[in-house]
Amino acid sequence: MKAAICRHYGPPSVVTIADVPAPEPGPGEVLVAVQAAGLTSGDARIRGAPAPGGLGPLIPRVFGLRPPRGGVLGGGYSGRVVALGAGVTRFAVGDAVFGITDGMRMGAHAEQVAVKADGLILPRPDSLSLPEAAAFFFGGLTAADFLLDQCALQPGERVLVVGGTGAVGSAAIQIARHHGAHVTALTGAGNLDLARELGADVALDYRTDPARGPFDVILDVPGLMPDAAARLAPGGRLGLVTADLAGMLGAMLRPRRAGGRRLCANVIKETPQAMARLVALHEAGAYRPLIGAQFPLKDIAQAHAQADSGHKRGNLVIEMEPQP
Numbered sequence: 001m002k003a004a005i006c007r008h009y010g011p012p013s014v015v016t017i018a019d020v021p022a023p024e025p026g027p028g029e030v031l032v033a034v035q036a037a038g039l040t041s042g043d044a045r046i047r048g049a050p051a052p053g054g055l056g057p058l059i060p061r062v063f064g065l066r067p068p069r070g071g072v073l074g075g076g077y078s079g080r081v082v083a084l085g086a087g088v089t090r091f092a093v094g095d096a097v098f099g100i101t102d103g104m105r106m107g108a109h110a111e112q113v114a115v116k117a118d119g120l121i122l123p124r125p126d127s128l129s130l131p132e133a134a135a136f137f138f139g140g141l142t143a144a145d146f147l148l149d150q151c152a153l154q155p156g157e158r159v160l161v162v163g164g165t166g167a168v169g170s171a172a173i174q175i176a177r178h179h180g181a182h183v184t185a186l187t188g189a190g191n192l193d194l195a196r197e198l199g200a201d202v203a204l205d206y207r208t209d210p211a212r213g214p215f216d217v218i219l220d221v222p223g224l225m226p227d228a229a230a231r232l233a234p235g236g237r238l239g240l241v242t243a244d245l246a247g248m249l250g251a252m253l254r255p256r257r258a259g260g261r262r263l264c265a266n267v268i269k270e271t272p273q274a275m276a277r278l279v280a281l282h283e284a285g286a287y288r289p290l291i292g293a294q295f296p297l298k299d300i301a302q303a304h305a306q307a308d309s310g311h312k313r314g315n316l317v318i319e320m321e322p323q324p
């Protein structure tokens with residue numbers, strides 16, 4: 001099969017297309033022919049995009065001296081089941097599925113990926129296109145975890161989404177709006193209309209408008225608002241989606257601040273329950289992933305470069321050639 005291989009950490013050009021043996025589904029696994037895969041800021045970061053202060057050197061320590069899974073990155077995918085490992089009864093060959101590869105296993109930037117049948121995989125609903133299904137979980141799970149679980153958003157609260165039209169922000173605007181929040185989005189000037197279309201009540205340009213607040217919940221997606229805590233109302237919560245080492249330690253050691261304000265910087269939970277909640281939000285009309293640029297597998301290095309920019313619109317999707 002063809003796969004995008006990242007043999008070393010480095011710039012987008014380290015990613016090349018190679019022919020590699022297709023994975024075999026082990027016991028309890030299904031083999032999925034990938035039709036579309038998401039390419040996220042997380043993939044770019046693992047490959048070698050700049051990481052928030054203090055975290056860059058930790059990546060090889062967490063993932064190993066060389067990128068994992070033989071260098072095939074990629075978490076979110078949509079496709080069809082093409083083979084079953086021993087003992088699988090939940091899916092049949094031919095089923096349309098979507099999901100995320102478990103935790104640090106990755107491997108979705110390839111024509112086939114083997115995943116646990118009882119893990120983070122679901123039948124693909126007709127209401128999602130292949131690109132939408134591939135991009136469904138990354139931003140949506142992150143936004144829902146931070147807003148609903150970590151920051152315990154309540155109806156009527158004032159929310160600020162910093163970075164409102166990327167993968168996480170575009171999901172956060174939709175989910176916050178659905179929960180009855182008053183949503184302010186901070187984006188670049190070219191994305192103000194898009195933020196409003198996604199459901200923001202107010203859209204502001206981060207280059208010219210300071211978005212003073214106060215806000216009950218602030219979701220700082222790119223981690224570029226160092227004084228965000230000062231804009232919280234008493235009892236407010238700050239979700240540091242991209243936290244540097246200092247931010248993570250601060251949230252861990254001293255989450256509660258003056259006036260009952262709280263810092264939240266946990267890694268999100270990727271669980272079947274969290275996935276089911278997001279699907280329910282989609283079915284309720286509250287969430288649809290925003291699709292930005294789409295690339296054929298051969299141009300995946302261009303997608304990495306766009307992810308590195310920190311200014312992508314919504315989700316990037318890699319489209320695979322149709323397989324026999």
Ligand SMILES: NC(=O)c1ccc[n+]([C@@H]2O[C@H](COP(=O)([O-])OP(=O)(O)OC[C@H]3O[C@@H](n4cnc5c(N)ncnc54)[C@H](OP(=O)(O)O)[C@@H]3O)[C@@H](O)[C@H]2O)c1
Pocket residue numbers: 040041042045138139142162163164165166167168169186187188189190191206221222224240241242265266267268307309310311312313314
């Ligand atoms: N904690 C966790 O468990 C967890 C889970 C998943 C992801 N993450 C993190 O979340 C981040 C994901 O972001 P993403 O994929 O949504 O990013 P993205 O798609 O690249 O979007 C970045 C957003 O930031 C905005 N932005 C850029 N410069 C800004 C500035 N100076 N001030 C305010 N906004 C600015 C961009 O707006 P314009 O394009 O309009 O300039 C864009 O909306 C990554 O850092 C990832 O590591 C964390």
